[in-house]
Amino acid sequence: RPFLFHISAPHPLIRLSRRPRRRGRWRAAVDPMTGGGGEDVPAPRRRPLTVLPLVALIFYDVSGGPFGIEDSVRAGGGALLPLLGFLILPVLWSLPEALITAELASAFPTNAGYVAWVSAAFGPAVAFLVGFSKWASGTLDNALYPVLFLDYLRSSGLALAPPLRSLAVLGLTAALTYLNYRGLHLVGLSALFLTAFSLSPFVALTVLAIPKIRPSRWLAVNPKAIDPRGYFNSMFWNLNYWDKASTLAGEVDEPRKTFPKAVFGAVALVVGAYLIPLLAGTGALPSETAAEWTDGFFSEVGQRIGGPWLRVWIQAAAAMSNMGLFEAEMSSDSFQLLGMAEMGMIPAIFARR
Numbered sequence: 001r002p003f004l005f006h007i008s009a010p011h012p013l014i015r016l017s018r019r020p021r022r023r024g025r026w027r028a029a030v031d032p033m034t035g036g037g038g039e040d041v042p043a044p045r046r047r048p049l050t051v052l053p054l055v056a057l058i059f060y061d062v063s064g065g066p067f068g069i070e071d072s073v074r075a076g077g078g079a080l081l082p083l084l085g086f087l088i089l090p091v092l093w094s095l096p097e098a099l100i101t102a103e104l105a106s107a108f109p110t111n112a113g114y115v116a117w118v119s120a121a122f123g124p125a126v127a128f129l130v131g132f133s134k135w136a137s138g139t140l141d142n143a144l145y146p147v148l149f150l151d152y153l154r155s156s157g158l159a160l161a162p163p164l165r166s167l168a169v170l171g172l173t174a175a176l177t178y179l180n181y182r183g184l185h186l187v188g189l190s191a192l193f194l195t196a197f198s199l200s201p202f203v204a205l206t207v208l209a210i211p212k213i214r215p216s217r218w219l220a221v222n223p224k225a226i227d228p229r230g231y232f233n234s235m236f237w238n239l240n241y242w243d244k245a246s247t248l249a250g251e252v253d254e255p256r257k258t259f260p261k262a263v264f265g266a267v268a269l270v271v272g273a274y275l276i277p278l279l280a281g282t283g284a285l286p287s288e289t290a291a292e293w294t295d296g297f298f299s300e301v302g303q304r305i306g307g308p309w310l311r312v313w314i315q316a317a318a319a320m321s322n323m324g325l326f327e328a329e330m331s332s333d334s335f336q337l338l339g340m341a342e343m344g345m346i347p348a349i350f351a352r353r
Contacts, residue, residue, distance in 0.1 A: 047253040051261050053188025054252060056195045058266035060328035061244040064321045065198040066277045066298060069238050073293035075230035078220035079282035085235045086274045097242040098267050102260040105246040109255040112339030113246030128345050138333040145326040146172040152319035156312060180330045184251050187327050194324035199273055201313040206280040208306045213283035220287035247336040
């Protein structure tokens with residue numbers, strides 16, 4: 001059975017893991033320091049994830065774009081509190097969580113991710129509970145994204161009747177799952193494309209908003225309209241889940257170098273994707289519109305600043321963002337099962353590639 005040593009630091013004389021033979025090329029292992037060894041080990045497996053695809057997958061694990069942050073303006077009673085929140089909370093919350101993820105994913109370059117961390121600290125029983133609950137949560141969450149995709153199409157006037165809608169949900173789920181089945185390199189490339197497409201309308205929105213921006217609107221706050229629960233829920237929901245990417249650590253090329261770079265790049269991308277459109281929208285629209293900022297309001301902001309074409313572009317970007325969210329969640333969940341199977345926590349069939 002596969003087993004995993006838990007050690008504080010790697011050492012050239014210590015074998016980190018022992019795994020059963022797999023089909024493929026083999027070579028003799030010789031210790032470079034002692035000249036000992038000689039047992040057969042499999043040739044190194046190609047790891048498909050480099051820095052940029054990993055940045056895109058972490059981006060979708062955490063964010064997916066500024067869709068969903070609109071309610072923070074309403075709950076914050078104006079622009080000031082959400083702008084401060086997306087400046088301060090990434091430093092107090094997101095960055096420490098990202099640092100933990102980068103450090104532990106480098107120390108435990110396994111697809112079990114956080115399950116391996118918990119196992120090292122609290123034992124396999126607690127680790128299994130963490131792994132099962134996170135997998136169940138991610139799987140149920142993933143069922144939402146094809147539905148949300150069709151909801152965005154409906155808001156654009158492309159509504160489907162109930163029988164066709166159900167078939168469309170099944171078709172989207174099957175197609176996106178097949179893409180994941182074909183390989184993580186394809187998922188990483190598609191995540192890069194979807195990231196660029198999801199953020200592209202906000203580049204146009206920002207450029208068009210510049211002549212209309214009044215910086216005084218960024219200081220607007222109505223204490224009577226503040227909803228603390230809704231505000232903090234929106235903040236933490238949009239700045240959480242950095243640890244999800246740790247279940248891809250076993251697929252990362254040179255994880256001790258690649259993972260920290262990708263995590264820090266994703267932090268910068270997520271914060272920029274929130275702050276820049278928020279600065280553009282709240283600065284260009286009157287402060288009195290704060291109560292209108294609810295989920296999906298960015299498409300209305302595009303309508304008022306750029307016209308119908310920008311509204312449709314933002315709605316299309318929001319719809320496609322759900323595809324990226326599905327792919328990132330599916331990758332994290334499936335590779336987590338692979339890692340748990342390699343640790344002997346679930347049946348070995350889940351470790352088959």
